[in-house]
Amino acid sequence: MTLASTRYSPLYFLASLGAGGLTVTFFMWLMFWVPHPDQPVPIFENNLALLTQGTPLQQAMVLGAMAGIALFAFFNVKLLIWNLRQFADFRRSESYAAFAASNVGSQILAMPLALAMTVNVGFILGLTFVPGLWSVVEYLFPLALITFLAIGVLALRMLGGFIGARLAQGGFSCEANNSFAQMLPAFALSMVAVGLAAPSAMSGNATVAGVSIIASSFFMIAAVLIALVAGVLGLRSMMENGVNTEAAPTLMVVIPLMTVIGIAMLRMNHGLHVHFDVHGGAGETLMMLTRLLSVEVLFALFGVMVLSRVGYAAQFLSGTAASAGSYALVCPGVALSVLTHFWLNKGLVVAGLVAKFGVAYWAISGIAIALQLGMILLVWQLGRKHFTTLASPTVPA
Helix, strand or coil: HHHHHHHCHHHHHHHHHHHHHHHHHHHHHHHCCCCCCCCCCCCHHHHHHHHHHHHHHHHHHHHHHHHHHHHHHHHHHCCCCHHHHHHHHHHCCCCCCHHCHHHHHHHHHHEEEEEEHHHHHCCCCCHHCCCHHHHHHHHHHHHHHHHHHHHHHHHHHHHHHHHHHHHHHHCCCCCCCCCCCCHHHHHHHHEEEEEEEHHHHHHCHHHHHHHHHHHHCCCCHHHHHHHHHHHHHHHHHHHHHHHCCCCHHHHHHHHHHHHHHHHHHHHHHHHHHHHCCCCCCHHHHHHHHHHHHHHHHHHHHHHHHHHHHHEEEEEEEECCCCCCCHHHHHHHHHHHHHHHHHHHHHHHCCCCCCCCCCCCHHHHHHHHHHHHHHHHHHHHHHHHHCCCECCCCCCCC
């Protein structure tokens, strides 16, 4: 028996999400450090070329990236399966009705959020480890669109059920909404959007790319609208009532939201350029990524300041208190790492401000790697706290 199993919450889907995010951070190594001139993403054959013909440092990088992808993809899937089983039991329990009727009922959106991430992880596994995948990838894109649309419909139904019940019956406490916890549905929809955008960046079929762009745009707009409303309501309550200490990590949910929206926009812009004669310049891309990164840095500073003021780390990380919401801290660090890679490689390098593999390049890459390593340590610490077998039935408060 573990702490997570004795005090299950749908927020534990964020443990699966965090492992999936770390899988993506290792894929960034391959994405930007392995040459792949014949397709927009690195594939098994590109990795193999460096493993057989590259320098020892390049070979070590590829092996490290592949090992990291395999390890955290395993944890991503394992934790997703565990959560699906636990959630099924939780939904049949007597406490579920009260849960669904309260503010925290929106936490069920963590399920489609984690499902969408796992589909992305599956694609990364295929690109990294399956020989010849690119020869059949056009057949996979329609299946990917159908899968992400199904997850998107699930998310919309869950969100509609939550909002519909609150509008019809009331019961939503604005006083208890003193965090950004209600942005979780927006994050889920944005994860669907970035998955739907993938074929627009990689498919050679204009119809597939067009459907990808349209579907992704719908879910991205939905995510932005929900985030804006939830942000205003949450900030108002926090200014009046103070922040909910246990939910304080949600103050940085804007960071992963910006990253997935930014990647979705990059993917759609590529599809618009290749198939629909829309041409954006390097400066435009640099400015878009810089603005998104600026938002993320500001919310990171804001979140760290509040977490420090309320003593969150001393209570829920190193202390005896425990909260499934602690896993919400993994997403911002992962997202900052990923967007830093994109800002550097798709922004600064393409615009000619930083030389590829120069001193400045590795200095900025070092920031992304430091964030990545920090999140690995955080996941390890949280795993020990929440998923280690309890020595006694005593559960921390």
